[in-house]
Amino acid sequence: MNDVVILSGRSNVSLSRKIAEYLGLELGKVLITEFADGEIFVKVEESIRGSDVFVIQSTCNPSNQNLMELLILIDALRRASAERITAVIPYFGYARQDRKAEPRVPITAKLVANLITTAGANRVLTMDLHADQIQGFFDIPVDHLYAFPVFIEYLKENYENLEDFVVVSPDTGGVKRARFLASFLDLNIAIIDKRRSDYNVAEVMNLVGEVKGKNAVITDDIIDTGGTVAKAAKKLKEEGAKKVIVMATHPVLSKDAKEKLSAEEIDEIIVTDTIPIPETKMLPKIKVLSVYKLFAEAISRIHTNSSVSSLFVKK
Secondary structure (H helix, E strand, C coil), X not given: CCCEEEEECCCCHHHHHHHHHHCCCCCCCEEEEECCCCCEEEEECCCXXXXXXXXXXXXXXXXXXXXXXXXXXXXXXXXXCCCEEEXXXXXXXXXXXXXXXXXXXXXXXXXXXXHHHHHCCCEEEEECCCCHHHHHHCCCCEEEECCHHHHHHHHHHHCCCHHHEEEEECCHHHHHHHHHHHHHHCCCEEEEEEEEEECCEEEEEEEECCCCCCEEEEEEEEECCCHHHHHHHHHHHHCCCCEEEEEEEEECCCCCHHHHHCCCCCCEEEEXXXXXXXXXXXXXXXXXXXXXXXXXXXXXXXXXXXXXXXXHCCC
């Protein structure tokens, strides 16, 4: 790993440090600041000529600033003659704008992919994209990681009778994700038929599957305003679920998410550190698991041209 350089933007420095430490490296030296008018300034303060550089930056809130910072970092690395630049994006913002759901709207996820490529990235490493097809928006290689190994480890360490569990998809679009997790735990799944009346507004309609007397694990990629999981948890308790555990990779936690997630129907919320959670948004029931080992292992395998997908093979 001598010719590997790990650099971090400002969105998630704590995760970046853990990744570098696991690899036995120190974070590369980079100065990031703003001019008086708000423009971002970046200077790489060490030579990275000929190096295999991994720049870590989640494009979470403030998404526009963090995205622009990532683009400027990549451009600086390209102009400093890095041999290869991998954009490590634990949380890929704008991923929910992945198609034209109505006339005269953009496909912003594709635009962001174009910007990252144009800036000079040679490949992308990310986790739990909102839609798998976003990988195809890039004209460079994309390594797509999954957080479910850390969730499975947590369940096995904290609960004895996993046969009493059922994995729940909070909407029809998440069925593949729920089935994937359930297959590793040999569990059944249930599906909530969710309808949206407006943006960030969800209505729970029907439950498909049996949850009575079971511990229900709602699995999703993102917790945003918390409305979906709060209504799903209420529905599951009404249908006889003993306990409702929410597992989501990316804790976006917008607007009044803290209030909604405080609902008594939700017993536990398990998220990862792809997005740092401010103290003002934390709840006692929220448990944050770190995904640094997955990213560090992936970085090591990318550098040595080894298989990344083997990290997620059922054993």
